[in-house]
Amino acid sequence: MDAYDELLIRLKDIDLVSQIGGLLGWDQEVLMPPKAAALRAEQLSWISKTGHEKLTNPRIGELLEQLEQRDDLNQVQMGNLRLTRDSYRKATKLPTAFVAEMAMHKSKSQISWAEARSKNDFSIFRDDLVKMVEMSRKKADYLGYEGVRYDALLDLYESGLTVSKVDPLFAGLRENVAPLVKKVIENGKKPDMSWVHENTWSKEGQEGLSQSISEAIGFDFQAGRRDASTHPFCGGPNPDDVRWTTRYDETDPFGSLYGSMHETGHGLYEQGRPRNLDFQPAGSANGLGVHESQSRLWENQIGRSKEFCEWSLPLWKKYFPKQMEGVSAENLWRSVNFVEPSLIRVEADEATYNLHIMIRYEIEKKLIAGEIEVDDLPDAWDNMYQEFLGISAPNRTLGVLQDIHWSFGAFGYFPTYTLGNLYSAQLLNAAKKELPNHDQLIKNGNFTPLLEWMRKNVHSRGSIIEPSALIEEATGSPPSPDDFVKYLQDKMQYLYELTS
């Protein structure tokens, strides 16, 4: 058999394991009965062990070496080789004992983080975090890197990402978005939010609204589902079975809807993957940054636009006729764009969100480099929140302990959230050049042309080329903060009547 064909057979085997794991994970978050947790962990550990064994089979290494000699491979084949080599390298470079120790420590330190958070006492988490930082540094050393150690961790969540690529992006945000937020605050204008707070918003109405809007955008419910879960996410086994969730709060109708649009964006990306590359790494979504660009596109760039509010107002009135009495599209639009510096990242608005991420990025970078240590974290956190957002957490729970990520060693993950925001603005600008009547299309609820543009330029390209190359291919420019900054400046100036 041809070496490439043999590789594809092995990759299909690995992909099926991962599809099955996707279903088990979804079920665990959405509807598994509580007592099933222990045996579900056994099943997931079996899945993970089986996938790892298949990926690290020495035959994969032999096939890669053979194929890397060949010069007759096309772009897709080269993509599959690059991605398989990357996974194989990551899976084989970490000693089994280290992987097992890390897995054990993840469980342990998630528990101490949760306790520290609930008791508002950083010291409870301190020792476990120290060990987690040490292990993460060690992990980076095992994986290897060319520039700085943190690069090895960034690369885990977006292939090819490095500090030298991320720094300029955050510099652009720091220089432009931080002053913009200051202006909004100084200006003191606030939208009228009374219509939101003075009403209750039934779960049934929110479900209807979320479902209608997700369908209108283009999510295929014959190849996916909407459910509820504590932490909204998009999962499921494959493009024919994409499952997203949201959550409902009867005092706030925005959380479920914008959560639904966010997860719908992830879901559309999954449903748009190139189906001739089923079971192949080149056919999968292209890392966390690009994934986040698709969720943020629909949640923010589209979902919080004036045109979208104009189109969706009748739907709001259909599901909430009484609550929406006298509310105009303009009211709706201003309310969904309320900007206010706040302590909690996951509740942050579009303008301040990336400052939360920038703070985490700067801290992680120094922490992994050994320029600061765990004991410096709480103060570093508070100082940066004061500097960039003008606020200080009254306690650790609302400060350095708010996110779960570090407790399971996910250093390098946060920056992909901001990459997503930047990519979404850059992609939308590129799409608009080919869709000159974009605003009118959104106002008419005709989302197909934009979705088709994303299908063609992003979704159908899978992971054939690296994420930053994909952005450049789709937009004509390498990743940059400029489009996002411009978008935010224009919007804030108009909404908050700023003088530029």
Add this chain to the structure above:
Amino acid sequence: MDAYDELLIRLKDIDLVSQIGGLLGWDQEVLMPPKAAALRAEQLSWISKTGHEKLTNPRIGELLEQLEQRDDLNQVQMGNLRLTRDSYRKATKLPTAFVAEMAMHKSKSQISWAEARSKNDFSIFRDDLVKMVEMSRKKADYLGYEGVRYDALLDLYESGLTVSKVDPLFAGLRENVAPLVKKVIENGKKPDMSWVHENTWSKEGQEGLSQSISEAIGFDFQAGRRDASTHPFCGGPNPDDVRWTTRYDETDPFGSLYGSMHETGHGLYEQGRPRNLDFQPAGSANGLGVHESQSRLWENQIGRSKEFCEWSLPLWKKYFPKQMEGVSAENLWRSVNFVEPSLIRVEADEATYNLHIMIRYEIEKKLIAGEIEVDDLPDAWDNMYQEFLGISAPNRTLGVLQDIHWSFGAFGYFPTYTLGNLYSAQLLNAAKKELPNHDQLIKNGNFTPLLEWMRKNVHSRGSIIEPSALIEEATGSPPSPDDFVKYLQDKMQYLYELTS
């Protein structure tokens, strides 16, 4: 490592594959989006292939041979050996090419069966059924048998079952139940069913009733779920995650409730498995007959008893206050015990049900032995329905084409339904000897003592000994139709005022 310990490790690996398959199968029936079917089939085929590879690993054969020499094994260890040898033998005796051909033919002939059924034309299914019968005979020959060829197929669904064991059971039913049904019909008395048919029964009310009764009987919803599906079933991966379904018809409140009690009975058995034997074959439920005894116990022996109707009437009135106005426990009890010969097995009452099974058993026995052929089937079917139930199907759809089983070669499966009915009566009689106030307990809704008896004598015994030995151990007698016949005679005589 000790050979027994090594075997347990391998068995755990196999069991985890099967647990995962259990979840995939449940999801497919209950909530998978329609377009996911093709890739779900790939996942399930991967599961099946992986399980088969692990089971037929020659190392299992070596370990079995070593362990079968030992004389220091306890009952559980011997049970595990017996069951593993049995699975290993079945998995290795069928040539891979034959298994693949059979799988292909199953898919094909299920499609032609469905078409034949919908078009009421046996000839569409005829050729595929001929081939399926031939393959099933061949399968029996591969598997081997001591008595008759059909024994090899019976043994697939209840370990150790043979024609020489089943024949006397059905003889007892033929001699006693068939005449009893004739008397009921001749007698002509019918319960008042108007209160059922003149009302509509909301899905919400039926859900509430099913849920309350399942909880009252003892199903642990922290370790399981209730959902809806087209074909009710009980599945899920393991005793901590037992998932049963029912279906709702707003013109008939009995289908969902008695379906729920049936599946709850299966679920209680799964939840009661011996947890110190997790991942071991000896810890699993003991074949289809014993499983059906647990579902039938709660559905019929308990659920259609007068005492249960007395206890449950207030619940009926809680969920259906208007519909149940003026309905007494006696009305309810008579209505849920309405006996009438009908053409469709799955809609049959307690008295006629086993006659449907007996007909199928007699036909299968002759068909596998080669005493009749596929072309004789339609007439044989109609003649036996006339003889034992006094009715004839007006067409093939309501006759020989009604069940799916033969289309996928499940010859030997039907008898386990009747075994379940007989076992349930025999087990309940044995339990009553230790629970002299049984009727009062049920009337009070105190189901715990009966459930505890089943836990101790059936559930916790797993598959340590063979099904018929388990029935004898629990009841003091080998399987027999006597208790069931007596139960039915008493009930029918009272309900229909028969002269004995």
